Amino acid sequence: MIKAVERTATGYRDYPAEALTILEIIASAQRAGFSLEQIRHLLPTGQGPWQHDELIKALKHKVTEIEEMQERLNQNRAQLLVAIESIENRPANLDCSDRKKWVLSRLREHGVVPERKKGSR
Secondary structure (H helix, E strand, C coil): CCCCCCECCCCCECCCHHHHHHHHHHHHHHHCCCCHHHHHHHCCCCCCCCCHHHHHHHHHHHHHHHHHHHHHHHHHHHHHHHHHHHHHCCCCCCCHHHHHHHHHHHHHHCCCCCCCCCCCC
């Protein structure tokens, strides 16, 4: 993504200012969830132009992926909160086996655990 440059007499590489810009774009894209391979396909090659349509399409797709992930995370969070509340507030007078069943029934009531199919143990 960044072309290597020759080393100076002191052993350092002297990259052009554009390299820093590209590095910032790469780091920002990685933080947004893009893989290096995805970034490589979105960056212009050499001094070529940006493929704006492809870039916009990829950005919109990433937003959709993030929204779907947020929805899954919200569902997971809600399920965990139901589980915590059910465990913390289970009846104390139940034996261990009945407590497990009680907590599972609460989780089923809230859709956290799917209903058991009839005939299954």
